[in-house]
Amino acid sequence: MIKVGDLRKLPHSDLSLGAFGLGCAPLGGLYQSMSDAAAGELLEGAWVAGLRYFDTAPYYGYTLSERRLGAKLATLPRDSFVISTKVGRLMRADNSVQPGDDGWAEPLPFRPLYDYSFDGIMRSFEDSLQRLGLARIDVLYVHDIGRATHGAQHLHYWQQLTRGGGFRALETLREQGQVAAIGLGVNESQVVHESMQEIRLDCTLLAGRYTLLEQTSLALLDECARHGNAIVIGGPFNSGVLAGNNKFNYADAPSQVIERVAALKQVCNDFDVPLPAAALQFPMAHRTVVSCIPGAHNLNQLRQNIRWFEQAIPSELWQALRERGLIDASAPVPPSGA
Numbered sequence: 001m002i003k004v005g006d007l008r009k010l011p012h013s014d015l016s017l018g019a020f021g022l023g024c025a026p027l028g029g030l031y032q033s034m035s036d037a038a039a040g041e042l043l044e045g046a047w048v049a050g051l052r053y054f055d056t057a058p059y060y061g062y063t064l065s066e067r068r069l070g071a072k073l074a075t076l077p078r079d080s081f082v083i084s085t086k087v088g089r090l091m092r093a094d095n096s097v098q099p100g101d102d103g104w105a106e107p108l109p110f111r112p113l114y115d116y117s118f119d120g121i122m123r124s125f126e127d128s129l130q131r132l133g134l135a136r137i138d139v140l141y142v143h144d145i146g147r148a149t150h151g152a153q154h155l156h157y158w159q160q161l162t163r164g165g166g167f168r169a170l171e172t173l174r175e176q177g178q179v180a181a182i183g184l185g186v187n188e189s190q191v192v193h194e195s196m197q198e199i200r201l202d203c204t205l206l207a208g209r210y211t212l213l214e215q216t217s218l219a220l221l222d223e224c225a226r227h228g229n230a231i232v233i234g235g236p237f238n239s240g241v242l243a244g245n246n247k248f249n250y251a252d253a254p255s256q257v258i259e260r261v262a263a264l265k266q267v268c269n270d271f272d273v274p275l276p277a278a279a280l281q282f283p284m285a286h287r288t289v290v291s292c293i294p295g296a297h298n299l300n301q302l303r304q305n306i307r308w309f310e311q312a313i314p315s316e317l318w319q320a321l322r323e324r325g326l327i328d329a330s331a332p333v334p335p336s337g338a
Helices: 036-048 064-073 118-132 147-161 166-175 190-196 218-227 238-243 255-270 275-285 299-310 315-323
Strands: 007-009 016-018 053-055 082-087 089-093 110-114 137-143 179-186 203-207 230-234 289-292
Touching: 007 289, 016 082, 016 289, 036 064, 036 299, 064 082, 064 118, 082 118, 089 118, 118 137, 118 166, 137 166, 137 203, 147 166, 147 190, 166 179, 179 190, 190 218, 218 230, 238 255, 238 275, 255 275, 255 315, 275 289, 275 299
Parallel strands: 053 082, 082 137, 137 179, 179 203, 203 230, 230 289
Antiparallel strands: 007 016, 089 110
8 A cells, every 4th residue: 555655766866756745836825825834834744744755836926835845944854855846937026916816825026937948947946946945956847838838929938948948957957966857847748748859857747637537648658657757746636626626727627527526426435435535546556657746725634635645445446437437448546455
């Protein structure tokens, strides 16, 4: 049975990630505010529970998440944890920032500016070191590159990464030992395939595209396995719809999604398994997945996520989901009792 403290090694790096990590967007006040005291309690609770992998980004709360996480990590031995953060946005001081901008309840007065160029990547990296209070970062992800994010501007930003030296900056940081691994942190799959044609990725944080609800990226994960590009599962609840909040891809879930979730929940109920437990464990069965990093808005929610992650699930549940066409017939499933 998989446990929170289990480690999985990246194929092209000496780095190992905890099978269960903490996504730190809620530390930035995603959709609801969080006090400094509550943030500290959450991080301390995560540490006591055995979590050793933490993922953040400059964008989360407009630098708030990185600052809060850095304050906690400053009290810990550097080699006792793994941290990932992201590049692709520079944060510029801006007094016009308002509560609720981009979904952040209480963002700090900095406005994100996309920049995937060599100089932009290097500046973003250095700024994150300052906010986190660290001399190195373990995993550095390119944040939100892709057509779904940038639309008509995608080619412009893609050229910053390729011709403009953004990928070269990542390789430089890896070669110099300032980061142990590089990759993407994205909500879309096609750009992962395209990036692997340009650079050797060690690890990709893929949010919402390989879950109990949706396996559209199964072929991509198989490709990643062949190339040694490990996958970290972000958004295992698809923005929360698999945990009961009716949000999907950061918006209200459409009716067809609600109906499919109801069908998944019915099967889980038949086996007396909470739907969120199945959602957290399902993606871990793929051979290229090394970690799952749901967020949590408070300590109780974190503890519940851990219980779900470690709950025994009978193999018959996965078989029933396959028989009813609710998961891809070729998708691997966890072993019995795991």
